[in-house]
Amino acid sequence: MAAWSLLSTLALVAVAEAAIGPSAQLTVSNVQLSPDGFKRDTVVVNGQFPAPLITGQKGDTFNLNVVDSLTDKSLDTVTSIHWHGLFQKGTNWADGPSQINQCPIIPKEDFDYKFSVPDQAGTFWYHSHYRNQYCDGLRGPLVVYDKNDPQKSLYDVDNDSTVITLGDWYHYLSTQAPGIPAPNTTLINGKGRYSGGPAAPLSVINVQAGKRYRFRLVSISCDTNFIFSIDGHTFNVIEADGVSHHPVPVDSVQIFAAQRYSLVMAANQPVSNYWIRAQPSNINASFANGMNSAILRYAGAKAVNPTTTSSAHQLLNEQDLHPLTNPVPPGKPVPGGADINIEFDVAFNTTDGLFSINGEPFAAPSVPVLLQILSGTPAAKLMPQKSIYTLAPNKSVELTIPGGVLAGPHPVHLHGHAFSVVRSAGNSTYNFVNPPQRDVVSIGTTTDDRTTIRFFTDNPGPWFFHCHIDWHLNAGFAAVFAEDVPDVSATNHPPADWNALCPAYNQYTSANQIPASGPAALVPAEIPNPKPITNSSIPS
Numbered sequence: 001m002a003a004w005s006l007l008s009t010l011a012l013v014a015v016a017e018a019a020i021g022p023s024a025q026l027t028v029s030n031v032q033l034s035p036d037g038f039k040r041d042t043v044v045v046n047g048q049f050p051a052p053l054i055t056g057q058k059g060d061t062f063n064l065n066v067v068d069s070l071t072d073k074s075l076d077t078v079t080s081i082h083w084h085g086l087f088q089k090g091t092n093w094a095d096g097p098s099q100i101n102q103c104p105i106i107p108k109e110d111f112d113y114k115f116s117v118p119d120q121a122g123t124f125w126y127h128s129h130y131r132n133q134y135c136d137g138l139r140g141p142l143v144v145y146d147k148n149d150p151q152k153s154l155y156d157v158d159n160d161s162t163v164i165t166l167g168d169w170y171h172y173l174s175t176q177a178p179g180i181p182a183p184n185t186t187l188i189n190g191k192g193r194y195s196g197g198p199a200a201p202l203s204v205i206n207v208q209a210g211k212r213y214r215f216r217l218v219s220i221s222c223d224t225n226f227i228f229s230i231d232g233h234t235f236n237v238i239e240a241d242g243v244s245h246h247p248v249p250v251d252s253v254q255i256f257a258a259q260r261y262s263l264v265m266a267a268n269q270p271v272s273n274y275w276i277r278a279q280p281s282n283i284n285a286s287f288a289n290g291m292n293s294a295i296l297r298y299a300g301a302k303a304v305n306p307t308t309t310s311s312a313h314q315l316l317n318e319q320d321l322h323p324l325t326n327p328v329p330p331g332k333p334v335p336g337g338a339d340i341n342i343e344f345d346v347a348f349n350t351t352d353g354l355f356s357i358n359g360e361p362f363a364a365p366s367v368p369v370l371l372q373i374l375s376g377t378p379a380a381k382l383m384p385q386k387s388i389y390t391l392a393p394n395k396s397v398e399l400t401i402p403g404g405v406l407a408g409p410h411p412v413h414l415h416g417h418a419f420s421v422v423r424s425a426g427n428s429t430y431n432f433v434n435p436p437q438r439d440v441v442s443i444g445t446t447t448d449d450r451t452t453i454r455f456f457t458d459n460p461g462p463w464f465f466h467c468h469i470d471w472h473l474n475a476g477f478a479a480v481f482a483e484d485v486p487d488v489s490a491t492n493h494p495p496a497d498w499n500a501l502c503p504a505y506n507q508y509t510s511a512n513q514i515p516a517s518g519p520a521a522l523v524p525a526e527i528p529n530p531k532p533i534t535n536s537s538i539p540s
Contacts, residue, residue, distance in 0.1 A: 019160050020046075021142075022056035023063040028079050028138060030072035036185040036192045037200035038171050041072050042137035043079075043128070050165050050190045050220060051126065051140025058121040058146045067110040075136055075175055077512075078104035078505065081113065082129035083142065084258060085122070085242045085439050087416055091115040092370055092461030093494035095415055097129040099364040100464045100480060103371075103502040104130050111497055121146035122242030123163075123216040123260040132174035132470050135222040141165055143216060144242075150324060151238050154247065155264045157207075158214040164205065164294075165189055166217065166255065166278050168224035179353060180407065180471040183224055186280050188294040195284045195291065203294040205276065207267040214238075214264050221257040222470045225411070225442075226278040227315065228253050230296050231308035233274065235263035237316055241438035243418055244324040252312040256411035258440045258468040261316075271298040273306040318424045321436035329420035329454040331396035333432035338398035338454060340391060346443070346477065348406040354476040355405075355467070360386040361476030362466070369462035369480055370492070371502065379485040382462075391457045393484035398422075403449030409442045410472065414455065416463035416483070423452035440468055460484035460491045 026045050033042045033049055045051035056062055062083075070077040080103075082096030094113045095101040105111045124142040127134035141163050168183035169192065185194040189203035207213055215235075217228060229252040236247040239262035253261055276294040279285050287293055295306060331338035344357050354361040365372070365383040372382050379390045391397060401412065403425055420435045425444025430452065443451040466478035508514075 019053040019055040021054040021062065021064070022060040024054065025065045025067060026051070026081070027067045027069050029069040030075065033137070034200070035187055035190050036169055036194050037198035038184070038194065040171060041075060041173060043070065043075060043133055044137050045140060048140075049137045050167070051138060053140065053160055053163055054126065054142040055160075056117065056144050058144055059116075059118055060144070061114065061116045064113045065110055066105060066113060068105045068107050070107050075173055076131055076133050077107050078130060078508065079128055079133060079138065080104045080130050081126055081138070082415075083113070083115070083124065083126050084413075085124040085260070086115065086117060086120060087459060088115055088461075089459050090491050092416070092463075092488070092492045093498050095461075095463075097415070097464045099366075099368050100462055101370050102368055102498060103505040105501065106504050106508040109504060111501065112495070114495075117144050120144055120242055121149065122239050122244070123218060123262055124242055125218050125220055125258070125260070127220065132177070132222070132474055135170060135174045135470055139167065139220040141216070141218045141220070149244075151244060151247075154212065154236065154238060155214040156211045158216075161206065162213050163216045163218065165220050166226050166228065167220040168222055168280065168283065170222070180223075180475070183222070183280075183283050186224070186226070186278050186283055186292040188276065188278055191294070193289060193291050195286070199289065202290050204297050205294060206297050206299065208299045209267050209271055212264055212266050214262055217253070217255060217261045217263055219255045219257055219259050223257060224283060225254060225256040225281045225409070228255055229277050229310060229312040230265065231274045231277070231306065231310050232269045233265050233296070234314075235265050237321065238262050238264055240321055240436060241418065241440060243437040245321045245436065246324060248316060248320045249314070250316045251314045253316040256409070256440060256442050256468070257470075258411060258413055259438070267298065269298075271300045272308075273297050273301050273304060274308050275306045275310070277310060277312075318421065318436055318441075319427055319431060322434040323437045327434035329422055329432060329435060330456040331398060331454055335430055335452070336398065339395040340397045341400075342389065342397065343400045343402075344479070346401060346405045346410070350406070355472055356476055357387070357479050360384075362387045362478035363476070368502070369482065370488070370494075373462065373482070373485055373488045374492075374494070379482060382482055382485075387478070388462075388480045388482050390485060391481055391483045393457050393460065393487060395457045396454060397457060398452060398454050400450055400452045401443045402447060403444030403451065404447035405443070407469075407472065409445045410467045410469060410477070411440050411442050412465065413440045413468045414453075414463065414465050414481070416459045416461060417455045419453040419455040421451070422454055423450060425449045425451050457483050460487040462488075
């Protein structure tokens with residue numbers, strides 16, 4: 001099975017093609033690929049893995065037509081896509097999570113995700129938000145540039161060539177994986193090698209001596225966190241998860257699933273080749289034979305493998321990050337000083353293999369939460385009732401999550417917001433002056449950890465909160481914040497083709513006898529006696 005094919009090679013070469021967007025067609029299909037030398041069935045976008053880089057400018061409207069051309073019945077054949085880190089203010093219907101914001105797109109159908117990005121710029125990504133489908137390949141980077149970037153003077157090069165994706169890769173199909181599977185390979189820009197495998201090609205990142213590069217590091221991982229470094233080089237960290245921060249000098253960063261960093265690197269070393277390293281948390285961490293590695297190649301250097309060694313010792317401390325603008329978190333500057341204070345007690349049940357928040361494993365509702373709201377369901381009756389937390393508008397919220405949960409550290413993500421990390425894992429003190437702002441944070445590994453975040457409820461809609469280890473999400477580690485429910489209908493107007501998604505999905509699942517499985521299983525969307533949704537009540 002560890003064989004190369006022409007299709008695999010062509011698809012991997014396609015990664016270097018030009019970026020697309022802000023308007024584009026994204027055709028989701030199945031191909032066989034061998035990114036690490038092991039051939040398997042995958043889910044790709046426009047024939048590419050990782051999915052093609054999507055770019056736009058601050059202020060743009062994105063119009064992304066997703067076409068479901070999936071045919072491989074050994075994998076999931078329906079899909080939905082989340083645009084990770086984008087706030088979707090007024091377009092909650094376009095956020096993407098299945099059964100939270102929409103029903104999935106079925107084969108031979110398409111759906112237009114249309115949303116604007118008026119006040120965000122930075123490094124984002126996109127991925128399937130249906131079961132564990134993104135672990136099969138539907139994941140790629142998304143960058144929103146700012147022509148007036150206040151930190152533009154710090155770097156010379158910031159383009160398609162400076163986007164770096166880190167991901168774990170599995171020889172199991174997600175639909176056939178046993179429980180929470182261990183990954184086989186680290187992929188850097190879609191290429192890598194696994195223990196005992198062939199000498200598959202490694203990614204090469206080209207630089208010119210004397211220039212400063214803004215490397216946009218994107219974790220498209222399903223599980224693994226990485227420690228990233230480049231032999232002989234240092235960085236200034238200037239962005240975390242789409243939020244600009246004051247520069248922090250380091251020579252390595254730990255990046256959890258779904259996090260992003262912008263690292264400014266000066267190409268100030270002798271012309272040569274240097275190892276790029278991504279030390280994984282749960283894969284063979286050796287760098288032997290090019291595992292967990294890529295190559296930084298200076299112009300003029302020979303096309304040979306590096307012989308460099310790592311001396312990285314200055315790892316980024318998250319609490320050293322301070323936002324460029326609006327640094328003060330909402331609420332009073334004391335623990336518990338928000339308008340709404342919530343604690344999530346996360347647990348893992350070793351008997352049934354499920355995670356829970358405050359005693360409740362998340363089970364996806366049969367009707368998307370947004371559809372329930374637009375159908376007139378009262379906030380107190382939204383399903384799943386024990387996993388929905390209703391938030392009033394224009395309130396500060398403090399969320400505390402103790403660490404030490406089995407199978408951690410767990411990176412948690414909140415949709416629809418960036419949040420202030422007033423207490424990071426590994427710290428016992430709080431910062432209410434200028435804490436880091438991001439949308440994914442680790443909750444730590446010990447019971448002494450009490451990761452605490454603050455955000456403000458200024459974005460009506462149901463927003464998913466979950467562990468971004470995708471296997472854990474599918475095993476119940478999730479909840480929904482239903483924000484400003486009375487104003488959702490007035491601020492969110494799904495188009496007609498959104499209204500058509502659930503009827504089509506119901507018919508498809510019934511005809512194909514798609515079974516429910518696990519706590520986050522998706523079942524046909526049916527709502528008892530719903531308030532009719534028409535094109536007149538919800539303008540297109």
